[in-house]
Amino acid sequence: MSQKPKSPSRIDFPGIADDQATVMDRQTERVQPPKMYRVVLLNDDYTPMEFVVMVIQEYFHKDQESATRIMLQVHLEGKGVCGVYTKDVAATKVEQVVDRSREAGHPLQCTMEEA
Ligand code: TYC
Secondary structure, three states: OOOOOOOOOOOOOOOOOHHHOOOOOHHHHOOOOOOEEEEEEEOOOOOOHHHHHHHHHHHHOOOHHHHHHHHHHHHHHOEEEEEEEEHHHHHHHHHHHHHHHHHOOOOOEEEEEEO
């Protein structure tokens, strides 16, 4: 058999005649960039500064200088952004930071907010 293959730009839907088919608007087919989320540390009076710097280095891949700058921003202004990620990645970071802090006996708070 040497049938010409169907054009890839058309799809047959069983039971729907061609003249009843609705074609999606081109724009609605476009993939949207994912929403992004800031992972934020909050200040408290008890978590040691060195622990916060270590957390920022370990989970957000900052060098000592950037980590110290972010920690001081949180300490002086109440909160600071450690990074911006897709939803799942941000949620995982929040969980890891909170778990690590509780294991160490510190009340450090970490949250995410839509960017
Ligand atoms: N304020 C804390 C202290 O004086 C340090 C600290 C910084 C705590 C940042 C939390 O997210 C934080 N030991």
